[in-house]
Amino acid sequence: MSTGTSNDYWAKRNLPSTFKHELLRVYLPVFMARLSSVSEVAYIDGFAGAGRYEDGSPGSAEMSIKFASDLAKSRGRKFHLHYREKDADSFEKLTSVLAENTHPNLVIDARRGDISIDLGGILENHRSHPLLAFLDPCGFGVPYELLVKTMNRDAYNKPTELLLNFSHEAFRRSAGAKEGQAAAAATHKRITDAVGGDWWKSLFKEHKEGDDFGEVIAREFAKRLVSDTKASVCIIPVKRSPTTKTIYSLVHVTRSGAAAFRMYDAVSRAHEKWWMTFESMEEPEDNYALFEAPRQFDMNEHIKNTKPQLKENIIHLLHEGKPFEVSAVAPSILGSNLGSIPDKAIRQALVELEKEGIITIEYRKKKVEYWQIQQTMHS
Structure with a gap:
């Protein structure tokens, strides 16, 4: 999280940040290890911030460079790491954090600036390399x-992925700026640039009072993105509580079924970590909650309760008469449980069906x- 965040943001991780960073902790090593x-x-970390929280917890930038450094030292892997941050104070702290993790196999490009300006050059320099861009702005990104250009670079030849922070609050707050207000034209242009056209205006006019316009625009x-890439x-929605509107969505874009599967697993593990943190707090901050789950969340119990549905979904897929690879049909297997249960739940369901x-x-x-x-032939 970058420019625009309050000074308190970098004091320590709040609960939504706990979820986001646990997701990165699980997913980034998988991406880096497999493709390297x-x-x-x-x-690319396009909005890198200070790199580390004041309480010593790693931010996204420190997490990524440590993962890369560990793989460089243990397996000789090579990485090109690009960090951008606009705020001068945050950038100074960021460079200090990055300097702690140098290695000959790491090419570190850290600059104070706007990733939107530099992204084209970075893509050109890495036409032959797999690439993941993590773009986590405060507000519009x-x-x-440029998102489409990133995903469509030499389409299908080199693995490319995006992980975006899509701020529902920014769109809800800014879309209502009335035409004729001094800042309205500039604000509406920022929205139009962020979503690739002024199609959002008709959605805003049509949405009913009480509807979450942020979710409406995120879905469209x-x-x-699916159509254009x-x-x-x-x-992946992030909320303050089960009954409040989404703060932002993390949007993962990939062409790899295996990568999508790993992201589903990372989301479920971040979900579990969030609840463990929530339950350890004497006074939960702002009554945050991300998912509608019981207060005493037990992942093992959750897997036990959802496994029968997973098995039913698998059997339904088999009725189509064709063999399948798990990654190609994972959303259909998981159904409404997508993002709430880890990969071991699917593994257990499949092994049980084979034994049966x-x-x-x-x-x-x-x-x-x-x-x-x-x-099986006789089933």
Whole structure:
């Protein structure tokens, strides 16, 4: 999280940040380890902030450079790491944090500036490298046309992924600026640039009082990204409480079914971490909550309760008569549980179905997302 955040933001992680950083802690090592085994890898943190919280907790920038440094030291992997931050004080702190994790296999490009200006050059320099861009602004972020350009660089040849902070609050607050107000034209242009057109204006006029305009525009934004990039898009809502509107969505964009599967798993683990943190607080801050789950959340109990539905979903897929790879149909297996249960739940459901003689599993790789599933001949 970058420019625009209050000084208190960097004092310590709040609950939404706990969720976001746990998601990064789980997902980033998977992306970096898998793709760096075959190529040098590029990573962008476009709104890097100070890199570390005042209580010593790592921010996104410190997390990413440590993951890359560990892989460079232990496996000889090579990374190109790009960090941008507009705020002078935050940038000074950021450079100090990054300097603690240098290695010959890490090419570190940290600058005070606007990632929207530098993104084109970074993409050009990494046409032959897999790339993940984490864009976590306060308010509106990188223009839509640059997001599409990033995903469509040499389309389908090099793995490319985006993880975006899509601020519902920024859109709810700014879309209502009345025409004729001094700042309205500039504000509306920022929205138009952020979503790739003025289509949002008709949605704003049509939405009913009481509807969450932020969620309406996020859904349409995701649909347009899918259409313009031919990628899959996962929207991960973050709320202050189960009954309040979404603060922002984390939007993951990828063309890889295996990557999408790993993100679903990361979301579920971040969910669990969030509740563990919430339950450890004597006085939960602002009564934050991200998901509608019981106060004493037990992941093992949750898996036990949802496993029958997973097995039913798998059997339904088999009725279509074709074998499938788990990663290709994960959303259909997970159903309404997508993002709330980890990969081990699918693994357990599949193993149980095999023991029951209903399916046959071809274990091509250890990771469950690569398992090939088919119906047994006599079932």
